[in-house]
Amino acid sequence: MSPTHSPLRGVLVAFAAYAVFAFSDASIKILHGAIPSYQVAFIGSIFGLVVLPVIKARDDSWLDIVQTSNRILWALRFVCGATGAIASIIAFTKLPMAEAFCLLFLLPSxxxxxxxxxxxxxxxxxxxxxxxxxxxGVMIVLRPGFRELSAGHLAAAIGGLSAAVSIVILRAMGPAEKRISLYGAGLLGTLIVSGLLMLSDIAVPTPREWLFMASYGILGATGNVLLMTAARFAPANLVAPPQYSQMIWAIVFGYLIFDDTIDLPMAAGIVLIICSGLLTLARERKRGTPLPAAVVSVDNQAPVSATAELAEANFDGVEHPAE
Structure with a gap:
């Protein structure tokens, strides 16, 4: 077995990536909304810049970040990057982590x-x-009519939908579009939109808040790099399922740090949502749709979007045989 194709190593690295993403999400929740969501998104997008050298191919130029074969779809991904980042940060701020992930895990649907x-x-x-x-599963978790729904629930749904639109854009643009252009669209969208929103209301973080915002950004960037590394070692269909390990981290963090509880109906709904996602990933594996080389998520709060893209194509753009 070649060192570039080690399924076990790839799966282990994927588990590590999603654990890192979960810690990044927890860093946001610890802030308890003290810093505006768009300011947090801006900080995260700054750290997202460190991933660019990893994504840039040898024959790419830095101008390829803003060059594209389809300006309309590139612009739509620009908008989705900003929308998804801000919405998912709001979701993790206002909802229990497990509940936020439930709605974000609707992405495959x-x-x-x-x-x-x-x-x-x-x-x-x-x-x-x-x-x-x-x-x-989502209806069981949310139980509309039996409990009050909040802006956090709407934000989580918008975050998942924005990531889904981004993935459909990848499919529409095809494998010829450069990875750095696709990543750059979402990164610039988050950076510019959240930066403009910051101008009207900039909070001055305390040293503690700076610590957790830095944790959010650094861990998010680290998770993206780990996810790309996992895709080098293993087939995408093996890298994708470990994303659901984030639910375990969400439950653990909720219990130990945030005093969140999960009742029996919510547990049942979580199981159904995870089964839905795994079934979709299993069916996607058989489609053989040609797509761009995998692009990591610029939204560190919705790593599921990165996974869905990885489930479609490998980092190097080469299909590996199924194990």
Missing amino acids: FVTILSVIFLKEDVRWQRWTAVVVGFI
Whole structure:
């Protein structure tokens, strides 16, 4: 086995990446909304710049960050990057971590629906079943009519939908689009939009708040690099499922740090959502759709979006044989 194809190593690195992302998410929640979400997103996008040298191919120029074969889709990814980053930060600020992940894990279902509408994909009953199961799980977790829903729930749904739109854009643009351009669109979107929003209301962080914002940004960037490394070692279909280990971290952090509790209906809903996502990933593996080389998520609070892209194509753009 070549050193560039070690499935066990890739899976272990993927687990480490999602653990790092979970700690990044926890850093945001610890702030308790003391810093505006767009200011936190701006700090995160600054740290996202450190990933650019890793993404840049030898024959790429730095101007390729803003060059594209389809300006409209590039601009849409620009908007989705900013929207997803800010929305997911709001979600993790206002919701228990496990509940926020429940809604963000609807991403595969959103991708399926959007692919049918905009890409005219032929989706068979297995994937529709996964979509239905996922939404049933969300209804069990949220229990509308029996509990009050908040802006955090809406933000989490918007975060997942924004990431789904980004993935559909990747499919529409095809494998010819450069990875640095795709990543740059989301990064610049978050940097510019959140930077402009900051101008009207800039909070002065305390040393403690700086510590956790730095933790958020540094860990998010580290998680992205680890995720790309995992995709070098293992097939994408093996790198994707460990994303659901984040739910374990969310439950642990919620119990130990944030005094969150999970009742039986929520636990049942979480199981259904995870099953829905795994079923969708299993079906996606068989489609063989040509896509761009994997692009990590510029939104450190929604690493599931990175995973979904990795589930479609490997970091080096070469399909590895299924294990």
